[in-house]
Amino acid sequence: MDKLSLIGLLVGLGAILMGQQLEGGHVSSLANGPAILIVMGGSIGAVMLQSPVPVFMRSLQIIAWVVRPPEQPIAEAIRKIVAWSQVARREGLLGLENQAESETNPFAKKGLQLLVDGNEPDTIRNTLEVDLMARESRDLAAAKVFEGLGGYSPTIGIIGAVMGLIHVMGNLADPSKLGSGIATAFVATIYGVGLANLIFLPIGNKLKAVVQSQSQYGEMLIEGIIAIAEGENPMNIELRLQGYQA
Numbered sequence: 001m002d003k004l005s006l007i008g009l010l011v012g013l014g015a016i017l018m019g020q021q022l023e024g025g026h027v028s029s030l031a032n033g034p035a036i037l038i039v040m041g042g043s044i045g046a047v048m049l050q051s052p053v054p055v056f057m058r059s060l061q062i063i064a065w066v067v068r069p070p071e072q073p074i075a076e077a078i079r080k081i082v083a084w085s086q087v088a089r090r091e092g093l094l095g096l097e098n099q100a101e102s103e104t105n106p107f108a109k110k111g112l113q114l115l116v117d118g119n120e121p122d123t124i125r126n127t128l129e130v131d132l133m134a135r136e137s138r139d140l141a142a143a144k145v146f147e148g149l150g151g152y153s154p155t156i157g158i159i160g161a162v163m164g165l166i167h168v169m170g171n172l173a174d175p176s177k178l179g180s181g182i183a184t185a186f187v188a189t190i191y192g193v194g195l196a197n198l199i200f201l202p203i204g205n206k207l208k209a210v211v212q213s214q215s216q217y218g219e220m221l222i223e224g225i226i227a228i229a230e231g232e233n234p235m236n237i238e239l240r241l242q243g244y245q246a
């Protein structure tokens with residue numbers, strides 16, 4: 001679990017709420033149902049309008065990566081690749097058939113199967129790179145859904161503010177309704193800017209970082225598998241792949 005993401009969210013929200021309290025305001029004054037409905041509903045609707053269905057659905061699938069990103073055990077992967085290269089040197093590429101069948105990582109499994117089938121290194125590289133780029137493109141598009149939310153929510157917050165002011169102007173003769181209208185106006189703006197900069201944009205950037213990490217992991221697997229296909233020494237393979245370790 002990525003505890004830093006949770007700590008960052010708590011620190012950001014806590015600082016704002018504490019500042020509100022220290023200035024003599026009440027935290028409860030920031031709770032406004034109509035304002036959050038306008039900002040959240042409007043922002044989500046706008047993103048749904050701009051996003052293809054597969055991209056939007058993928059964004060819902062990967063949002064959990066913010067706090068629980070996929071594991072990228074680079075050191076373990078290097079050990080496995082070196083072990084595969086040792087098997088290939090002893091038994092030939094066909095000796096990797098058992099490893100291919102037992103491998104749980106679909107990307108590595110595909111690479112091993114290409115090795116076992118006797119494909120040329122260039123063919124293996126091209127096949128795996130197409131797979132890797134397609135996956136990276138799909139996940140980056142999904143991450144940009146949250147960037148879209150971060151772009152729309154401040155503007156939707158302004159719309160909420162204007163709607164609140166319209167409500168105020170329509171009830172100037174009834175002072176009892178002025179307070180709620182003004183509150184909705186200002187709170188909607190806070191929600192729009194706050195959600196964009198504390199939630200949506202950070203989520204989008206975090207997901208893009210996770211996608212980049214996954215792509216780097218895939219690139220390492222490609223390099224290792226190609227090195228096996230070219231018959232490199234296991235020690236040399238290990239030394240080359242150690243450069244991917246942070």
